[in-house]
Amino acid sequence: MIVPLLIFWLAYGEREATGTSLAAIVLIGAYGTIDQALYGNVKPAYAALVGIPALAGVVAGAAVQQRISQRAVALLFAALLVATAAELIF
């Protein structure tokens, strides 16, 4: 929800909105992780299993994003939202 909030309320460009959103997610994720770790729900080995390849992915994704139009970024995000809605409904 951070990306559309930045685009529609604060008039960010798509690329700036996605970059700033990632910075915000660090804080939110850290809070959530600490909270869940206290309940013993976090498995660091499995987090590394998906997270380490994801580090390569995020570097690649950010690089690709600089080479596509802002419109394409917006449409990709819209497609992701529709997929999320479909997953929630069905």
Add this chain to the structure above:
Amino acid sequence: MEYVIAGLLGFLGGMLGGLVGVGGGILFVPALVILLDQTQVKAEATSLMAIVFVAALGAYRQYGYGNVRVRDGLVMGAFGVLGVAGGVALANAVSGRALELMFAALCLVIAAQLVRRVLRHDEPGATGRAPGPP
């Protein structure tokens, strides 16, 4: 084999993070539940840990490209933390299915707004590429 596919989904989730500024949990969670046999709660919690590192590296890279407003990001993050606490209270007050449908409707409205914006605005630079990498 499950580990390889989970790693591949991790890579794709990270790529999505770099492309559209999300944490990648939309792919991490199914990988953890379906391939690594975790419960939904443990998968979401474990996914959060991966997201922290992925978002930190992504934010660092995007900062290098000139796409991060650090102060705004910190403010949004702080409000996000408060939102998590509010979300827990809401989740306890409303049924899970109602929450899912409300969030799905919100996603669809925002998606429609984004598409409208793309169709309406043909502003200079909207179709241009970003400046070169750092």
